[in-house]
Amino acid sequence: MTGPVLEMRSIGKTFPGVRALADVTLTVRRGEVHALCGENGAGKSTLMKVLSGVHPHGGYEGEILFEGDPCRFRDIRASERRGIVIIHQELALVPYLSIAENIFLGNERATRGVVSWNETLREATRLMRRVGLDEHPQTRVADIGVGKQQLVEIAKALSKEVKLLVLDEPTAALNDEDSAQLIDLILELKEQGITSIIISHKLGEIRRVADAVTILRDGRTIETLDVADPATTEDRIISGMIGRDLDHRFPDRTPYGGEPGTAPALEIRDWTVFHPIDRQRKVVDGVSLSVRRGEIVGIAGLMGAGRTELAMSVFGRSYGRYGGGTVLKDGETIRTRSVPEAVAHGIAYVTEDRKHYGLNLIDTIGRNISLSALGRVARRGVVDAHEERRVAEGFRTSMNIKAPTVFEPVGRLSGGNQQKVVLSKWIFAGPDVLILDEPTRGIDVGAKYEIYTVIDRLAAEGKAVIVISSELPELLGMCDRIYTMAAGRLTGEVLRSEATQDVLMRHMTREDARENDHER
Known part of the structure; x- marks a missing residue:
C-alpha cells in the first residue's frame, strides 16, 4: 500500500432539521479495499454522496482531496471525470435496454453524434469478460438476475476508467453464491490497482474483503481499524457502531414448549403452486407445515428453494397459479384467495422487498x-x-x-x-399469524436486535410467527423449529435443540429434491 488516494477532512452536512454529518474524516489508501460501517442513519451513504457530487460543493462543509488535489465536484459527472464512480444500493439501470446499452448509457461510443454499435458491442463484451459476465451484450437487463445486474454496474464503472469504486451495500439483495462472486471480483479489481470503498452491514464479508474499516456513528467518525489486526474483531466493530457492547446478538428466549391438544394457529397442507409463466413448472410442491400461537418457526433454503413463493401464494395467492392444498386456521379450513381475504382471517405478510411492495x-x-x-x-x-x-x-x-x-x-x-x-x-x-420474509435484510446489527426484540414480543403475546431468512445464524438464534426447503419441496424439520448450520445446510442441499425438480 502507498499513501492516501482520498482524504475527506472535517466533512459536515445538514438537511432541514437534521445534522447528517459532523466533522467526518476519512482517509483511503491507494489500492486498498476500505469498508465503511455504521448503523442505519449513521451517515455512510450521505458521506459517499458528498464524495461523488450528488451533494455538490457548496452544500457541505470541509474539503475533499483526491490524488492530492483539492476537489470541488458540482455533480456526478465531475467526480466521474476524476475516476470516482459510485454504485448505489438501488441499481441505476434501465431494465428494457440491453446490457451493452446500459454499460455505455451517457457515455456512448459515438462519432459525430452517431453511435457506433460495433464498437459498443465489442467494448461491452470486453468489459463483461473482465467482470465475469458471460451473457450476450444485447440481452435485456430485465432478463438477468440481480447478481448479474451488479456486475453490469461494475462493468459500467470500468468503462469510465474508474480509479475509486464506491459500492453501497452491494450484496444486500444477493444470495450467498452471487455475494461470493462479487467479493471475489472486488479482490480481483484490487489486484488490478483499483481502490474500493464498500458500505456493508455484513461483518463477515468485511473481514474477508477489507484492509481497513472506518466506523461512523451519529454522523461522526468514531475510529478507523486495521482489519488484519487481531484486535479488530466483529464485537469491536459492533461496539463502535452502536456505542456499547452487544452482549447477545439475539434476545434471551425460552423455547416454545407447546400446548397439548390445541390446533396450530396456521397449518398448510400439501400446498402446490405453479410458476406464473411456465404453467407446467411447480415452484412449490406439496409443502405441509404448521405454526402454533406463541411459536416462532423458521423456513430456511437457498435461492430458488421456493420460500418466498410459498409465503406469497398463501397470502392471498399473490404469486403464481394455485395448484392445490389447504390452509387451516385454528383447526378450521379457510380460504385465502385474495390479500383482503387473507388479512380478514388474521394473516399478515411482511415482504422481503420493503421498498417496492411494503x-x-x-x-x-x-x-x-x-x-x-x-x-x-x-x-x-x-x-x-x-x-x-x-x-x-x-x-x-x-x-x-x-x-x-x-x-x-x-x-x-x-x-x-x-x-x-x-x-x-x-x-x-x-393479525394472529405473521409471515416475515427476510425481516432484517439490509439493516445494521443494532436495528436487527430491535427487530428481534419485536418478533420475540409478538410471540410472547400469543402471535404465531413464521420467519423466512437467508441468514442461518438468525434462524438458529430466534426460532423454536426450522423447516428447510429445496427445489420447492420441504426437505426437513429441525427442533431448536438439534439445529446447527451444518444440519440445516445438509437439508437445504438435499439431492433428491433437486432430482425431483429436474423430473418435473
Whole structure:
C-alpha cells in the first residue's frame, strides 16, 4: 500500500432539521479495499454522496482531496471525470435496454453524434469478460438476475476508467453464491490497482474483503481499524457502531414448549403452486407445515428453494397459479384467495422487498402504518386524521422509529426504520399469524436486535410467527423449529435443540429434491 488516494477532512452536512454529518474524516489508501460501517442513519451513504457530487460543493462543509488535489465536484459527472464512480444500493439501470446499452448509457461510443454499435458491442463484451459476465451484450437487463445486474454496474464503472469504486451495500439483495462472486471480483479489481470503498452491514464479508474499516456513528467518525489486526474483531466493530457492547446478538428466549391438544394457529397442507409463466413448472410442491400461537418457526433454503413463493401464494395467492392444498386456521379450513381475504382471517405478510411492495415511499410514516387497516382509523368511511396520527405516534414510540415526526416521508428513513414502519403497519392490522420474509435484510446489527426484540414480543403475546431468512445464524438464534426447503419441496424439520448450520445446510442441499425438480 502507498499513501492516501482520498482524504475527506472535517466533512459536515445538514438537511432541514437534521445534522447528517459532523466533522467526518476519512482517509483511503491507494489500492486498498476500505469498508465503511455504521448503523442505519449513521451517515455512510450521505458521506459517499458528498464524495461523488450528488451533494455538490457548496452544500457541505470541509474539503475533499483526491490524488492530492483539492476537489470541488458540482455533480456526478465531475467526480466521474476524476475516476470516482459510485454504485448505489438501488441499481441505476434501465431494465428494457440491453446490457451493452446500459454499460455505455451517457457515455456512448459515438462519432459525430452517431453511435457506433460495433464498437459498443465489442467494448461491452470486453468489459463483461473482465467482470465475469458471460451473457450476450444485447440481452435485456430485465432478463438477468440481480447478481448479474451488479456486475453490469461494475462493468459500467470500468468503462469510465474508474480509479475509486464506491459500492453501497452491494450484496444486500444477493444470495450467498452471487455475494461470493462479487467479493471475489472486488479482490480481483484490487489486484488490478483499483481502490474500493464498500458500505456493508455484513461483518463477515468485511473481514474477508477489507484492509481497513472506518466506523461512523451519529454522523461522526468514531475510529478507523486495521482489519488484519487481531484486535479488530466483529464485537469491536459492533461496539463502535452502536456505542456499547452487544452482549447477545439475539434476545434471551425460552423455547416454545407447546400446548397439548390445541390446533396450530396456521397449518398448510400439501400446498402446490405453479410458476406464473411456465404453467407446467411447480415452484412449490406439496409443502405441509404448521405454526402454533406463541411459536416462532423458521423456513430456511437457498435461492430458488421456493420460500418466498410459498409465503406469497398463501397470502392471498399473490404469486403464481394455485395448484392445490389447504390452509387451516385454528383447526378450521379457510380460504385465502385474495390479500383482503387473507388479512380478514388474521394473516399478515411482511415482504422481503420493503421498498417496492411494503411501503409507499413518497407518503408519510402515519399513512403507511394505517394502510393495512384504514377501517380502524375511519369514521363513516372518512379517515380521522387525529386518530391516524395518534396510532402512528404510538408505534413511533413503541418501535423506536427514528424520525422527527410521523409526517416524515418514509423514503427519507434509513432501512432499519423503514422496516419498523412495515412491521408497525401489519401489527396495527391485528393479525394472529405473521409471515416475515427476510425481516432484517439490509439493516445494521443494532436495528436487527430491535427487530428481534419485536418478533420475540409478538410471540410472547400469543402471535404465531413464521420467519423466512437467508441468514442461518438468525434462524438458529430466534426460532423454536426450522423447516428447510429445496427445489420447492420441504426437505426437513429441525427442533431448536438439534439445529446447527451444518444440519440445516445438509437439508437445504438435499439431492433428491433437486432430482425431483429436474423430473418435473
